[in-house]
Amino acid sequence: MEALLRGDRTAAREAASRYVAATGAIRAAVIADLLQPAQHEIGELWYRGQIGVAEEHRATAIVEAVLEGLAPTPSSDPVAPGSRCLLATVGTEQHRLGLRALALILEDDGWSVDNMSSPLPLPELLRHARRERPHVVCLSAAYLPSLRDIQLAVAALKAERLRVVVGGPAFIRVPLLWKRIGADAHAGDGRIATVLMRRLLRA
């Protein structure tokens, strides 16, 4: 955390490496137990006005670098080959880090992951989803302004009989919101997502 706020990329990487060496943690655990809490704390500091937007972006960039530097830890019990999922944000949602982390966790779990690199307008998302017919669609919202778009997207995807999992800080801040917008499930972190998505595969 200190390294993140100082902007010290090397120290942050080393801290993550030490954590992996000490705990033997899989990638999903490093993300859920180390990076996600750190990122949450950074967001809180920004909300409280204790750090500026530049520091927040710098810290986030370092979290991203640490994330990308984690070695894959494939599951010994992966999902069935050919299990496919689509990860996306819609509308103006710019926060991508959560979905990137989720993509890595799901790849470890054996999924074939289609992660959209930038937010899609709703019609594009629908066209893509119709063509690809993923087993699960994961949508993420970091803050509440994205919710209107998410709600429309969930309704449209459900009308196509696709299964939708939602996640991200917006849903953590407002419990049960995921139900109100009609999603099939809410995952508070990537580890939870893997279990819920396995369930949806079997459903």
Place this chain on the structure above:
Amino acid sequence: MSDATRFTIGEVAAMVGMSAHTIRAWERRYRILTPQRTASGQRRYTMADVELLQQVRLAVASRGLSLKLAVGFAQGRVEEPLETPVDSPDPVPAHDVSVEPPGLWRTVADLLPELIVILDERGAIVDANIACARAAGVLRGDLRGTRLIDLVDPYDRAKAVRVYRPRPAQRRGWELNLRTRMLTGLVSFDCWPVREGGQRRVVMVGRDLTARGEELWVDQVDPPASGGDT
């Protein structure tokens, strides 16, 4: 996923990043969860159970709380222990518990089912009620001079010491595992610092949590691993 969705212990373990073994141990020792059981005895958890486990894990990791306290916080049944400020000129709280005269307090205290014990500031027992002596399996007189930590499970000694060190402190819901000849189980103590003739004392009033929920303490036998509930 509806509210009716239930998860196996294997799924819960994957969701919170703990081993199934640890989850079962926490259930046994700290009664953190009481999952439903299927007809064949396998555990079934709700999403609320998963969230509770996560909170406890986080509280232990980030705040350095003891597991038992973390469980209490997460379940909303423990308040932050009240520390008596160290520089307080008079540590005796408003609701003073008089320990004088000894005859009267004993008459009253002996009628109560709670375990009542008075310690000096080094943690030795000055006096105790009959319920306490019965729990310890000794005569009341033999309890005098015994140290509190000798009645407590070794695992909980560090926590027991905090009742009187660095000085007698007010604490609520201070749970200690007792291990005496007659009683092995969890007791929740409320503690108040008092003065007796210029001496610092601490009065502890304990409720035996074991007596209320005896079935929870039966060490449940897990179904065989072949049952898939691993």
